[in-house]
Amino acid sequence: MSASSRELPEPAFENAIQQIEEETGMSYVASIERVRLKREREEGKVEGKTEGYAALLSTQIARKFGTLPDWAKVRLVAADDITLNRWAEQILDAQRIEDVFK
Template sequence: MFQTMDINMDVMRNIASMQLDSNKEGKVMTLADRLRKEGRIEGKMEGEVLGRHAVLQRQLGKRFGKDILDIRMQDRLRSASAEQLDLWAERILDATTIEDVFRE
């Protein structure tokens, strides 16, 4: 069954280990409940990253001009992790150029 499904193995391990977890009433969490919970958590995390991305993009436009982001910088923003976005958001406070924000 699992050979034909495209499911992240970490998600499957979490589901298997959580099958015996109980909710607040002491009932066993069903597989459907667990999948919904995983989906909500993943959706929330993705939403937080998208929010950080949007804020940083607005900050960069305000600080350095709306058309300052070249294709390379836009790609870096889109593919950045939450931690990387946070680092850049901190750097923008002291940066004198946009390159200062994105330096390695």
């Protein structure tokens, strides 16, 4: 059995990785780890973008109609980008806060 096909106990594996990092002067990040990290960054960007849309719309609604009721806050937090964009358009013509969320 070759060394690469043997399973090392976790502490031994971590020590082996640390040794590789020290010898090469680079952090060891497997390809699968790079893919996972990239996906997490992208998901974080999308999530942050959605939160930003919700915060902006919340500010606009509060400015136009006053304090946001709890039900509106819940809907804003739960909404996706498409819904938030639709509501952002609807606020322009809305006469009541309920009209925004149709």
